Each structure stands twice: as structure tokens, then as C-alpha cells.
Amino acid sequence: MVTNDNHQVSPVTLTFTEELSAGIYMIGFKRTFFFRAGQVIGVALQQNGPRRLYSICSGEQDEEIRILYKLVDNGYLTPLLSGLETGDTLWITEPGGEFTGDREPAVWIAAGTGVAPFYSMLRSGLAEQKRVILGNRYLEQFHFFDEFDTLLGENYIRCCTAETDEGAYSGRVTQYLAEQAELDPKLKYYLCGSAEMVVETRDILISKGIPFDRIISEIYF
Amino acid sequence: MQEKLFGKTLEELKALSLNLGLPSFTGRQLCEWLYKKEVSSFEQMTNLSKKARALLSENHELGLQLPVEEQVSVDGTKKYLFTAANGKFIETAYIPDGKRSTVCVSSQVGCKMGCLFCMTGKQGFQGNLTAGEILNQYRSLPERKELTNIVYMGMGEPLDNLSEVLLSLEVLTAEWGFSLSPRRITVSTIGITPAMLEFLNRSEAHLAISLHTPFDEERRKLMPIQQVYPLKEVLKEIRSWDFGRQRRVSFEYILFRDYNDSAAHVNELSRILHGIRCRINLIRFHPIPDTPLESPDESTLEAFRNKLNAKGITTTIRASRGQDIWAACGLLSTKRLQK
Numbered sequence A: 001m002v003t004n005d006n007h008q009v010s011p012v013t014l015t016f017t018e019e020l021s022a023g024i025y026m027i028g029f030k031r032t033f034f035f036r037a038g039q040v041i042g043v044a045l046q047q048n049g050p051r052r053l054y055s056i057c058s059g060e061q062d063e064e065i066r067i068l069y070k071l072v073d074n075g076y077l078t079p080l081l082s083g084l085e086t087g088d089t090l091w092i093t094e095p096g097g098e099f100t101g102d103r104e105p106a107v108w109i110a111a112g113t114g115v116a117p118f119y120s121m122l123r124s125g126l127a128e129q130k131r132v133i134l135g136n137r138y139l140e141q142f143h144f145f146d147e148f149d150t151l152l153g154e155n156y157i158r159c160c161t162a163e164t165d166e167g168a169y170s171g172r173v174t175q176y177l178a179e180q181a182e183l184d185p186k187l188k189y190y191l192c193g194s195a196e197m198v199v200e201t202r203d204i205l206i207s208k209g210i211p212f213d214r215i216i217s218e219i220y221f
Numbered sequence B: 001m002q003e004k005l006f007g008k009t010l011e012e013l014k015a016l017s018l019n020l021g022l023p024s025f026t027g028r029q030l031c032e033w034l035y036k037k038e039v040s041s042f043e044q045m046t047n048l049s050k051k052a053r054a055l056l057s058e059n060h061e062l063g064l065q066l067p068v069e070e071q072v073s074v075d076g077t078k079k080y081l082f083t084a085a086n087g088k089f090i091e092t093a094y095i096p097d098g099k100r101s102t103v104c105v106s107s108q109v110g111c112k113m114g115c116l117f118c119m120t121g122k123q124g125f126q127g128n129l130t131a132g133e134i135l136n137q138y139r140s141l142p143e144r145k146e147l148t149n150i151v152y153m154g155m156g157e158p159l160d161n162l163s164e165v166l167l168s169l170e171v172l173t174a175e176w177g178f179s180l181s182p183r184r185i186t187v188s189t190i191g192i193t194p195a196m197l198e199f200l201n202r203s204e205a206h207l208a209i210s211l212h213t214p215f216d217e218e219r220r221k222l223m224p225i226q227q228v229y230p231l232k233e234v235l236k237e238i239r240s241w242d243f244g245r246q247r248r249v250s251f252e253y254i255l256f257r258d259y260n261d262s263a264a265h266v267n268e269l270s271r272i273l274h275g276i277r278c279r280i281n282l283i284r285f286h287p288i289p290d291t292p293l294e295s296p297d298e299s300t301l302e303a304f305r306n307k308l309n310a311k312g313i314t315t316t317i318r319a320s321r322g323q324d325i326w327a328a329c330g331l332l333s334t335k336r337l338q339k
């Protein structure tokens, strides 16, 4: 989705760039503003250039603001972003959006780069009483493994579709959920990822007795 | 596949003519044939030279196509299925209503927005339609001659395909195109704020915004877009936009039983819409398969309308049309997709 609204953009200098796994990148710059874990920023290469939205993928107190993105081969912005180096300039909007976490018990469900808002919530001290279910094709794509594993232990579930590993579920997130005997209808369920993933997961949760008003979704459209 | 001509602007047709070694005025002649006359082949474009016709048909196709399937409701509403370029299906509804006849066009194959109450949302996203594919739903509608209005309320979120939607609006309203008044056209959105502002800037067509509940907490459970572009931001932009005397903004409100149909909803709607010259279209929810939401009864629907009218907000109930064929909800194309 191209965003070119009236929101002010300001320049930032990249202080971090890394390809975390094949096609998945992380870039960062010094934090100069406050945000709430789960919020997004608009990112552009020029002041008036086309913008895309990205979840902030760092903690509220971290010194750097980071984003995690997947390179979309035929896309506009991500191929350009992947060529950037530290010292390069990026134009960003103020943080916005209301997909924000709280201290209530909840289940966080994501696929791919949809993990970003939950990692931000985890780094912002909201991991207590949370269960995290993540989906990826390959094992190497479960970024931030150590932090999720240390803080959540058994409540950190990796669903991997193309590789197997001890401790990881083999299959998609939706399959994992469908196989669960019981899901707690009193918990809140936060979903983040592509439209397809969110809609399918929401349908499964509802079919397993979760009231629809306990489900909050963020779609990377 | 050959490049299609239908849906191209005058400028594009001029450039394309020059590219073929034809005079640039061929572009204007093509517009006449494509948008003002009823032709179905290059051969029928009799004021073009033989050479021009041969060159055009060697290199291009017209890009018009008839619907592949039709369903007729007991109330006269019809639903047509067209094939999109990617082999997928889109739906178009024809809704006759006294002197008014409306075509409801799709703008995408499927949709990315994932609204809880929507069949198209369940289908996921398969692709954007081109301006030509959007316009073909109008041009190739068997009842085209009867049409008085066009609404972009079929499958997809029009403002998530902004560039093609804007091109299609240009062809519909330009003097060289179909020369329709933009006042006969309504584009509906769930409120993608930046794209909405661009649409308001670059088009004169009416705007309809899907509201469905005035309470943020409820709206975020129905429509994931609320997380990204909250309603209050959308309304802030609408409030500061000068719609002039002719242009209209309206709000769509699907009523769900015991969810968004209380007196508190009426009061809050009246509060958040205060100062905006608008109307509300109330729509009764038609349950889709496996939905947790329910349809309200007639008396609740009417009472809700009456209370809003009493608050000074012009509110009408959109007549339930084509309920027996699920007009424009994505079900027909979903079934076809699954075949």
C-alpha cells in the first residue's frame, strides 16, 4: 500500500543494517521519540517519496528504533531498502496505530515479519502471562529465539513448515491451532501478518469457541 | 498476451498510436470508438484507415469481455461474474430501483483488509484489477443503457488499488471518455486515510466511508484497518475537507444484532459526526457462512434509523436487495474459485 499523506516526515541516519536471514533484513536508527510497543512508522527513501508502513521492532526504552522487513522481489521499497548502508538517510513519519499491547494475559500469533510488534512488546516488558505462537518456513527465520525462549519457555511455540527441529511444531500456525484440544476463551488473541494468515487464523479461533471480540488483528496489507 | 486498449486514457492512446507510427489524432478516434460508440472489433472502427486497423489488431486487443455467469434475484437484482486477467473471478451487481439503476463494481480480486463480516475478506487477496477491468464491468453490463449510477462497493477496497481506480474514474468522467457526471459515482472505502486524501484531491466523485460502529474498541474487532488508521483520524480529515455543495460524503453502517444497534451507538454516532454534512446508509447484515455475527430484526433496524433521524442525521435503510443471490458479497466468486 502506497502512503503519501500529509503526515510530516523527518530524516534519520541509519545506524544499523543487517540481513538476519535470507531475504529478512533489519535496519535501525537512533530513537528520538516515544512510541507504544506495537505501533508502526511510515518509511520512505525521499521526503516526498512513496511510503510503506513498518511495525517498530524494538523496545520502548531501546536506544535504537529498528524495523524488520522481508524483501519483496517485485516490490518498490524493500529492494531499495536492502541496498542501504549505515550512514544513509531514511525519511520516517511519527509512530501511529493502535495495535498496542498491555499487561493482560494474551496469546500473540504471527507469521513471518509479523513477529515485529510482539518482539517490541516483549522488549517493552509485556511478556508476562503471554503465549507466543510464531510461524515460518525455515528454522533460521525464528529471529530473537533466545529472548523469546528465555522469557517464555514452553509458552514460546515455533511452527515451522519446511524444516523439523526438536521443540518446534512441524506445520503451519493454523494447523497447530486447529489441533489444540482447548483454547482459553477468556484470553485475548493478537494476530499479525498477511491478510491470508490473519483471516484463516481468526476463522479457526472462532470455530474453536473464541469470541470474536477477543481477537485483535493487524494486517500487513 | 496483447495489450488491451479499453480503459486507457486519451494521453495513453495518443502515445500508443504514435508508437505504432500512426498519427496522434488516432488516439482521440480510438476514444470515440471505445467510450462513445458500441463496437466490439477494430474492423468496426470505420473512420480509421485500413492500415491503422490492421496495425492495431496485430498489436492490441480491445479488452472487452462479457460476463461468464449470471444470477437473477426475485427482486430484479442481478449478479454477474466476470473473469479477471489472472483467471480469477470478480462479481458485479446490477441493482434496479425505480428510476435509478446502479451498477456495483469490484476493484480487486479478493481483498487484503480482512473485515470480519465480509465474504470477500475471507477469500484473501488475489490481485488488483486494471482500470480496463473495472470499467468493463460497466461497459459490458447487459443493462448498461439503463444505468444511472455507479458505485465502487463490490469486491475489494478501492483505495487499496488507488491508481487504477483513479484512472477508471478519469475515463468515466472525461469529455473524451464516457462523459459521466462524477455526481453519479460513489467510491466506498473503509478509511485508508492517506489514499482517501489523494482520492479527494484527484477526483470529484462522492465518498462513502464504512463506519459500522462509532466505538474504537468495537471497530477494531470488526475491521483490522482500525488499528492502522483509526476512525477518529479519518473523521478529522473529513471534517477539515471542503466538500463544496455538490459533493457528498456518506457513511455505511451495517447493523449487527446486539453488537452495534443500541441507543449508546446512536448517541455516540451523533457525537462523532457532529458538524459533518453527511448521511448514513443503514444496511442489514446478511450472515455469511460461519460468521459469529447476526442479522438484526426489522423493528431494530427501523428504530435505529428513526433515532438517528431524530438526532438530525439523515439516515436511510438500504433496501435489502438480491438477498437470495448474495449480491456483491463475494460468495459467487468464492464458490467459483473453489471449483
Ligand SMILES: Cc1cc2nc3c(=O)[nH]c(=O)nc-3n(C[C@H](O)[C@H](O)[C@H](O)COP(=O)(O)OP(=O)(O)OC[C@H]3O[C@@H](n4cnc5c(N)ncnc54)[C@H](O)[C@@H]3O)c2cc1C
Binding pocket: A001, A002, A040, A052, A053, A054, A055, A056, A067, A068, A069, A070, A072, A074, A075, A076, A077, A078, A079, A113, A114, A116, A218, A219, A220, A221, B228
Ligand atoms: C500496518 C502495517 C505494518 C506493516 N509492517 C511491516 C513490517 O513490520 N515488516 C514488513 O516486512 N512489512 C510490513 N508491512 C508491509 C509493508 O508496508 C510493505 O507492503 C512491504 O514491505 C512491501 O513493500 P514494497 O514497496 O517492497 O512492495 P510493494 O511495491 O508495495 O508491493 C509489491 C507486492 O508485494 C506484496 N507484498 C507486500 N508485502 C509482502 C510480503 N511480506 N510478502 C510477499 N508479498 C508482499 C504487495 O501486496 C504487492 O502486491 C506492513 C504493512 C502494514 C499495512
Ligand code: SF4
Binding pocket: B111, B112, B113, B114, B115, B118, B119, B120, B121, B122, B154, B155, B156, B157, B190
Ligand atoms: S468489507 Fe470491503 S474492505 Fe472489508 S474485507 Fe470486504 S471488500 Fe475488503
